[in-house]
Amino acid sequence: MSEIAAAPGARSTHHQPSAKEIRLVIAASSAGTVFEWYDFFIYGTLAALIGKAFFPADNETLQLLLVWAGFAVGFGFRPLGAILFGFLGDxxxxxxxxxxxxxxxxxxxxxxxxxxxxxxxxxxxxxxxILLRILQGLALGGEYGGAAIYVAEHAPPEKRGFYTSFIQASVVGGFVLSIIVVIACRTFIPEDAFNAWGWRVPFLLSLILLGISLWMRLKLSESPVFKAMKEAGEMAGNPFVESFTYPGNKKRIFVALFGITGVLTTIWYTAFFSGLSFLKGPMRVDAATSEWIMLIAGGISMSFYLVVGKWSDRVGRKLPIVVGAALSLVLLFPIFWGIGALANPGLAASARSEPVVVSGDGCTYDPFASVQATECGRVLSDLTALGVSYDVAPGEGATVVTAGSDVLSVDILEGASGKAAFQAALEAKGYDFSPQHPPLANLIGIVALVCALGMLSALTYGSVAALLAEMFPPQIRYSSMSIPYHIGAGYLGGFLPLIAGYIVATTGNAYAGLWYTWGIVAFGLLVAWWGIRGGPPRDFEDSGEAPPVSPATP
Known part of the structure; x- marks a missing residue:
């Protein structure tokens, strides 16, 4: 193969990017990634208010699930965006x-x-x-591959992991920026006004971010690898088709989908989105306090991605991913148990000392039903909305609810006033449903535990842009890495809040949704161990997998 078509870090023979140009490449690509992910994440950060505005429902759990369904729809269209913009990019x-x-x-x-x-x-x-979420998903399907490849194809091989790690850190940066903007808006807009219309301001601010991003990216020149391939006539004829016909690419796409993307995306969304939802929801931590926790932890975690990216330039891309996935299997549940104990110790103590057990006819809960069909189902709906863990015991006849050794009256469960009375009965048993403001020592502990989740995410994500760029041939790189990445991120990760929320709602266990993440990571770890090549980083052409290239047919 010619020198021109090789290697993510290859250079056109007539131009070597200067250090200044590479800094601009990293800055512009990272800033654009921050802004684009800000646009996508602001929806999730303001999920509760979006639900009230666009998806009103008597069932609070259903309302939130509809918001997460809208969130998932955007992710569902990411693969189509990857195909479309991957083709254009190649x-x-x-x-x-x-x-x-x-x-x-x-x-x-x-x-x-x-x-x-x-x-x-x-x-x-x-x-x-939903239509606008679809457009966002299409756009995001083309963004990551373009930014990651653009940086990788400018970076010297020995620094490719470090330089591309800024793209991964920028994804967290988009999440952090969304929280900063929400906190700023809450600070300057009265609470009632923010709930009524102020929540729209963060969305409208995206136009300013768009202007900044376009200004920075217009300063950039085309990738030297792409220009060299074009000059040499070594462009792919149909990048989408060739992504599945290029020798060995089916295996590489399978590994990229399950062994790389499946692992990184479920850990990422569990760490940051599930972490924020867990604090605001079942743990009932004050919204502003929850946002500050995630802001601080997310800001600290951004540095982890750079460290891991640089580390991967020395030890290879496989080791960090395998270590991160294995540690996630061991630490995921203990970390969330620790966050729960520190965030709302009273709720955890009450759940242990006064466990709630429900029995009766038709004692099942349908989270997607506006009104439950049975009295026992309505009890489970109220418990889910209150964030109270429960067990369902076999039973027939009238609904019976016990908290510890005492039976709670269930003849008060009709309507909003009945729900309030039910809540009062649980409060009398020690359950605390007031907004939580954990003491400073607990807040420090929660931030530390969220940072631990951030480190697990960094281990499985920090080196990924470099790894994916090195896995695929330059002629079809944009398509080949974008397709599995966005199928994995779009479906395995994007549907995580919806699936995890459904599991929690139907089991009555605030931690049960973590099993979805655990299962995906466990399978991904096996695939990564089998399919990712070990040893020091190698360009695609140096891996021994690249057959000779024929110029594209005009």
């Missing part, structure tokens, strides 16, 4: 493709902030929001 160039993706993302995000609520335009409101 045919037309890296630079112009991710200019299009960031523009589409910014416009779609601002649109969410302009959609009237369901109270004004009815079902048209959620329909428009």
């Amino acid at each position: 045919k037309l160039g890296r630079k112009y493709t991710f200019l299009v993706t960031v523009t589409l993302m910014g416009v779609a995000t601002a649109g969410v902030g302009l959609v009237p609520g369901a109270a004004t335009i009815g079902l048209l409101a959620p329909a428009i929001v």
Whole structure:
């Protein structure tokens, strides 16, 4: 194979990027990634308010699940975006493709902030929001591959892991930025006004971020590897088709999907999205306090990705991923148990000393039903909304609810007033449903535990951009790495909040949703151990997997 078509770090023979140019490449690509992920994550950060505006329902759990379903829809369209923009990126160039993706993302995000609520335009409101989420998913499907490849193809091979790790850190940066903007808006906008209309401001701010991102990215030149391939006539004829016909690529795509993306995406969303939802929801920690916890922990965690990326330049890409996945299997549940004990110790103590058990006819709970069919189902619905863990015991006849050794009256469960009375009965047994403000020592402990989750994420994510760029041939790299990455991130990760929320709702156990993450990571660890090549980092052409390349047919 010619020198020109080789290696993510290869250079065109007529231009070697200077140190200044590489710094601009990293800065512009990372900033654009921060802004684009900010646009995507602001939806999840404001999930509760979005639910009230666009997905109103009498069932609070159903309302939140509908929000997460909308979140998942955006992720579901990421693979289609990967196919579309991967094709364009391999045919037309890296630079112009991710200019299009960031523009589409910014416009779609601002649109969410302009959609009237369901109270004004009815079902048209959620329909428009879902359409805008689809556009966001398409844009995001093209963004990551473009930014990661663009940096990888500028970076010297010995620093590729470190340079591309800024892209991974930028994903966390987008999450952190979304929280910063929400906190700032809460600070300057009165609470009632923020709940009514102020939550729209973070969405509209995406237009400013879009302008900054476009300004930075327009300063960039095309990737030297892409320019060299184009000049040499070694472009792919159909990047999408060739991604599945190139020798050995099916195995590489399988490994990229399950052994790399499946692991990193479920750990990432569990660490940050499930972490935030867990604090605000079952643990009932004050919303502002929860956001500050995730802001501090996320800000600290960003540095972990850079450390892991640099480490992978010495030890290879496989070791950090395998270590991170194995540690996640061991530590995931203990870390969340620790967060729960520190965030709401009273709730944890009450659950141990006064466990709730429910029995009766038709004692099942359907989270997607607006109204439960049976009295026992309504009890489970109320317990789920309150974040109270419960067990269901076999029983027939009237519904019976016990807390510890005492039987709670169930003739008060009809309507909102009945739910309030039921809550009062549980409070009398020691359950605390007030907004929690943990003491400083507990807050420090929670931040430390979320940082531990951030480290697990960094181990499985920090070196991934370099690894994926090195796994696939340059002619079809954009398509080949984007397709498995966004299928994995779109379905295994994007549906995580919905699936985990459903598991929690149907089991009555605030920690049960973690089993979804655990199962995906366990399978991914086996695939990563089998399929990722070990040893020092190697370019695609140096791996012994690259057959000779024929120029594309005109």
